Amino acid sequence: MGRYVGKRLLSAIPVLFIVGIIAFVLSHLSGGDPARVVAGNDATQAQVEAIRQQMGLNQSLPIQLWQWMINIFHGNLGYSYILGEQVTPTILSHIFPTLSVALFGEAISLVVAIPLGVLAADKHRRIADKIVLAFATLTTSLPSFLAGLLLMIVFVLQLKLLPASGFVDPNEDFAGYFSHLILPGVSVATLQIAIISRMTRSSMIDALGSDYMRTASAKGLTRSRQLWVHAFKNSSIPILTIIGQSFGELIAGAIVVETVFDVPGIGQLVVNSILRRDYQMIQGIMIFVALVFIIVNLITDVLYAVVDPRIRERSF
Amino acid sequence: MAEVNVVANATPSKFSKLSSKWSVLRTSPSTLIGGVLLLVIALACILIPWLGHMDGTTTNTANMLLAPSARHPMGTDNVGRDTFTRVLLGGKASLTVGISAAAIAGIIGFIVGLYSAYYSKLGYLLMRVCDGLMAFPAILFAIVFIGAFGQSMRSVILSLSIVFIPMVARIVRSATLSNMNENYVQVLTNLGAGSFRILWRNIALNVIGAWIVEVTFVCADAILVEAAMSFIGAGIPQPQASWGNMLYDSRTYIYSAWWMTVFPGLALAFTVFVINMLGDGLREVFDPKSRR
């Protein structure tokens, strides 16, 4: 198992390297003179020059890139001269609300989508199946922020049930934290539910058609045991895959939904950093989000091995 | 070379496969309905504002926040612009972005996918770049790109094209790889056919079905990401109408002017739904195995 995880980790390095180059190049294309921005309008040429020295901007771009990557491997994503803060803690404080929304949304979607998918597969080609499919097709077309706006009209303005916006620190008020997550969570969950329930349905249909399911039924197992133990275990690999793959869309959904519900998350930090031309921050965010994505994929890879003994075997 | 021609003419089973798709097309209702509805939406968004000399940008404070009426079927916004006009103009912008991005990403992704399957080392390199591009959400890349190249429709299209190249390239690559294991490619190689001939006159025709399906979904995705970008203020700049920035405007007035949210929102969801339906239909046509 250790070797398997190690192999996966190694294969993430080239991806991370390329992500670093993309993030670096993109944020350096933005033009403008960051040293001038930091120094302010009244600064003399000499002062700007000094700041440029300090920021390391006088070095050639490949050297700057190299330095930055070395720092990343030491866990240091850089220093924002514009905010006068380290990048890492700033990102961490903003990623918390975003991840809260994303993971809460993921939890909702799993709880809803998996039973729906299993139900649809069990009732393949019947009414329940068709309803689930239609529901999935509709929600695929509903962007999360639009879902958020519509939910806001219904639950906040009409029913006055839930808080409209904002974010509450769970250490201060856990119930408040939770209630502020409900609407954003449901908003990002809509698309995930569609994606996951479709995949659950189709991989369950595949599994239900296999020979071992016939054996399970000839053994006299109950339908629920056939479905949830035998068929579900065999369809879990494609389901895990789709959860890993759609994690990017989940984060994207959370970033946009933040704007609807005024959640101080990574989305706001990105937009503000772009406005401030704070490219240390921008490249830090990009590499951080990519890291989260890579870690999620690593976790799904490990879960494959947990589910499937054949994958476990190959890795030893 | 004559022999190569014989073989190349023997593959037309694949050609005729393509042409037989047209008859299937007629029997696939979602393809037909999706295609027709998309055409109707596109024509409505282009022709109605043009024929009606409609103006979606001039502000008129006397008409602020009017509820839907005969004169303004979808009401007016916070600066007195007619929402119906802006929904149509926003649709034009969305479709332009979606179709252009899908076309650019589609063509480049096709080439990248084809060659990265054919040359394995180049393929490894290109696929790692694709992995890198896909390691962050499309919208994150796109807004940073906009930050670098300025906020305009052109940079929105360009950024989305880049983001979606990997998606197309991956599909084309895997379809090409599975084709390369087929006998006819072996035969062509043994007969001395060049890579260009094999790739473009034979494999390309067999990959194109999967490609069309993917490009259709990319178009829907591009429209969604554009709307999201405009919604957080990093997409198509004001005062040009876009469903995303109309929804952004509506946020402040969500308490008083529901029509500002509901109409552009419905237009967006419906259009994406129609394109997804077309994509699902095309998938049924080109990949009968998916027909469930």
Added chain:
Amino acid sequence: MNDSQQERSLPASTQILESAETSKTVENIEHDARALLKVNNLKVDFSNSRHQWTRIVHGVSFAVGKGEILGIVGESGCGKSVTAFSILRLHERRTTRYEGAITFEGHDIFSLGQKQLRTLRGGDIGFIFQNPMSSLNPLLTIGQQLRETVRTHQPSLSKNEVESSCIEALHDAGSDNPESWMKQYPYQFSGGMLQRVMIGMALINHPKLLIADEPTTALDVTIQMQLLKVLRDLRKTRDMSIVLITHDMGVVAQMCDRVEVMYQGRIMESAPVSDIFAHPRNPYTQGLLAAIPPMEGLRPKRLKTVSDFLKQSGSDLSPHGNVMDHAAFTAKE
């Protein structure tokens, strides 16, 4: 052991269609009194996605006595597996229609509820499938798959009792090392070993009837011999009845007491094994037997095929067996 078997048989409250009413045509089967399973004029229809029904089995009747091994033989597509699956109603419920009657120990299978059916499946009736490589769940250990079979049917057993009955079943199925088998996954096993697991799984709740659908077809010849021996021994030690479905006349000769020859969804001939090899009556049976290469003497240039015999006798495929249900044939289509 006998006590627990008693408990597992169906409760008295089960709706039972009395066998006397339903099995008019089985009456003339000689050993009817001892019959454990009776299939009477079974017809099976399947529907496609457009709800068009096709008849696969056209009125099949036979009976299996206690401790008897009945062979059902025929070419692929003749409906023998469909017939076997019908005994436990294993076909997809929505796309299958049954007519006729199947009675097991006097219980009408077609009128059982799902729950009663489940107690039969894997309980009193064990089932072995053709392809052991795909018939076991690849993601669960052999032990997990055996244990759940015991627990489903005998929930009152303790953990140790479950474990020991699994090991006993594997041992009876010819496993040399049942304890270590329990911890392994199907992919670590060969086809022959997996079929032993399948046999063990079918035996585990001491069934009265074992249905084996081409149990050795996917395996090589040496393994085939070993497994057939296992099945023969089991019949002796456990006094079990076996329905053996096969296309191999050699297997029939080694294993069975009686044989039903099936062709195109109908039974062509039904006779004790010794009779059928000595005096095949039906042209189809004659064809089947002639298609076996001779073990001694001159090798013919070309083996006769079934169709040679069918041509000879014209298209008339009426059965010549003395125990057949003629009505089922005249009523066809």
